[in-house]
Amino acid sequence: MVLRNKKEIEEIRKRLLKHYPAAHTELIYHNLYELLVDVILSAQCTDKRVNQITPALFKKYPDIKTLAKANVDDVRELIKTCSFYNNKAKNLVAMAKMVMEKYNGKIPEDEKELVKLPGVGRKTAHVIMIEYFKKNLMAVDTHVFRVAHRLKLSDAKTREGTEKDLVEAFKTDLNDIHQALVLFGRYICKAKNPKCEECFLYDLCDSKDKKEIKKS
Incomplete structure (x- = not known):
């Protein structure tokens, strides 16, 4: 189940695509x-x-x-x-x-x-x-699963359920959003010690893993 309203979802989409324009896999391949x-x-x-x-x-x-x-x-x-x-x-x-x-x-x-x-x-x-x-599909790996739940884009217990929720939430740009979520989860919203101080979605997150950032 998606726990976000449409306005919040669109803001998440906007920021993900802005920070990861034309994102693609980090796997090296030629064919x-x-x-x-x-x-x-x-x-x-x-x-x-x-x-x-x-x-x-x-x-x-x-x-x-x-x-x-x-x-x-x-x-x-x-x-x-x-x-x-x-x-x-x-x-x-x-x-x-x-x-x-x-x-x-x-x-x-x-x-x-x-x-x-x-x-x-x-x-x-x-x-x-x-x-x-470049198909309009969603794939859920460990990173995507974690980010989707921290951002309350899904509360599903399985990857399949999470995929369904993400498709329902975003509908379009799924391939680009998938790639962005992977990179976001890999380098910022990490499983251990998430880099909340670098997070461009910090204000939209109220996960139990969220760290308090001290403002100077």
Whole structure:
């Protein structure tokens, strides 16, 4: 449930888009294949870590075709500094094989087909659709979930419920707002020690995590 009125929601939208104009993912990629691999790896892992891992991975497996023929143990070794690397290695190779066998080597470009791929859930598919295809969708990761609740844009207990509330609240500009919320949550509205002194939404927040800022 959204606990904000329309005027407040529009003010939050305005400030987010002003502070993060043309925001985009911090994952480094050059094509859809690299983005898909990046996003699969980024689950419960930082973008910074993923960007450290992928150069060697993409050098050895530059496309779907080569990844589909990869040895899982070799992929595991290349991504071993990533969280849940065992499952992710299996999913990456299985994903590539499925793309080759079911989609003739072409990564599907719609959500219904993307979520059929190993390692790709709703959030992963939405991140890809938002970043690569600029679709008007919302994806809820840890940062977006936290910010949405602190700003009372949702009180849902699940990511799916939070996504529904954010879509209902903003309706448009969802792709840009998603990217802005991620960056805002990552660098300002952090889980621990939020930087309230830098927050451009401070006056609109009454979260229990809000710090009192002493005015000079």
